[in-house]
Amino acid sequence: MKKKFETEAIRTQIERTEFQEHSSPIYLTSSFVFEDAEDMRASFAEEKKRNIYSRYSNPNSSEFIEKVCKMEGAEDGFAFSSGMAAVFSTFAALLESGDHIVSARSIFGSTHSLFTQFFPRWNIAHSYFRIHRPEEIEKLIRPETKMIYAESPTNPGVDILDLAKLSRIARKNNILLVIDNCFATPYLQQPIRFGADLVIHSGTKLMDGQGRVLAGITVGNGALIDKIYRFSRIAGPSLSPFNAWLLSKSLETLAVRVDRHCENALAVARFLETHSSVEWVKYPFLESHPQYDLAKKQMKAGGCVVSFEIKGGLEAGRGFFDAINTLSLSANLGDARSIVTHPASTTHSKLSLSERAETGITDGMVRISVGLEHVDDIITDLRQALESCN
Ligand SMILES: *Cc1c(COP(=O)(O)O)cnc(C)c1O
Secondary structure (H helix, E strand, O other): OOHHHHHHHHHHHOOOOOOOOOOOOOOOOOOOOOOOOOHHHHOOOOOOOOOEEEEOOHHHHHHHHHHHHHHHHEEEEEEEOHHHHHHHHHHHHOOOOOOEEEOOOOOOOOHHHHHHHHHHHHHHHHEEEEOOOOOHHHHHHHOOEEEEEOOOOOOOOOOOOOOOHHHHHHHHHEEEEEEEEOHHHHHHHOHHOOOEEEEEEOOOOOOOOOOOOOOEEEOOOHHHHHHHHHHHHHOOEEEEHHHHHHHHHHHHHHHHHHHHHHHHHHHHHHHHOOOOEEEEOOOOOOOOOOHHHHHHHOOOOOOOOOEEEEOOOOHHHOOOOOOOOOOOEEEOOOOOEEEEOOOOHHHOOOOOOHHHHHOOOEEEEEEEEOOOOOOHHHHHHHHHHHHHOO
């Protein structure tokens, strides 16, 4: 019988060795040996499913992949050395020259840069739809369109996209739906349940949750993953066994960590809503979020990211960041340590003013990745920083 999410996250393990270890060992090996000539031939002919070389597969990556597949309800997956390696390899394995992608406008900065700076070289085109206008999608679909691509919640605006609606459009037009589920984690949202074909994660964020590693994974339909596997075993973006081991251990505590992240984030969002120096606050599980009902339908809780606007724009924003004591000024998210970021001057500074406006990034916008410190200390630091900048 299928076990519950938390149990699968803990009990999915590769086979024990003769030592009967309780926690899976780390297989720091680049290759694996064959018993004889026939074993070698049959392994390479893929008549046998076994480890050959760690660029193709490794027991630690296999354990990590199997866990994420169970968590996301996916048939198969491949693990990558970073979230961007997963994003790039998924596109590279599935798209050809002349193909076209319809993507949400609000996507991770480096994914946007792939579309705009590199894909034109390989004659892969993209069109963006505005996140609040999914009805634009059908108008953008052409005969060469192979894929709809989106993230939900988005970064840094924490807007919610209707995954079931995206999936209906993809099915109707016979194209793939690929979702970057990094902000939600499989614990809060499983896009395959709503009809996505593939789900991508940056394991660097909440999956590891402790800011130690870069990692990525793509899971979903078996035939599509096979194409991604065949590309990746040659191109070589594979996850290292050590990082795979860390990730697999981190997933054992994903549910309890993410529960606390969400509890703290909601408390921080509620505090910000009452503060006079704050223009607006956005968090998927705040009643004031424009897609609160949709968020409730798709997600178990709101995630770790809260965004808000400081009154007084850029100047007040600089004062706020300089006054922060406990929280970290950093570009990451999904860490046990709370992090504050200023998208307009960091992650989204390469965008023009009008591009920034289109993605809803204003000068005074702050993104907080709410961590696992005691929530009172997080709020105390935010309160004193808000007080000192206005
Ligand atoms: C961080 C992130 C990525 C990229 O992941 P890396 O591990 O940094 O390469 C992709 N998508 C989203 C939504 C992210 O937050």
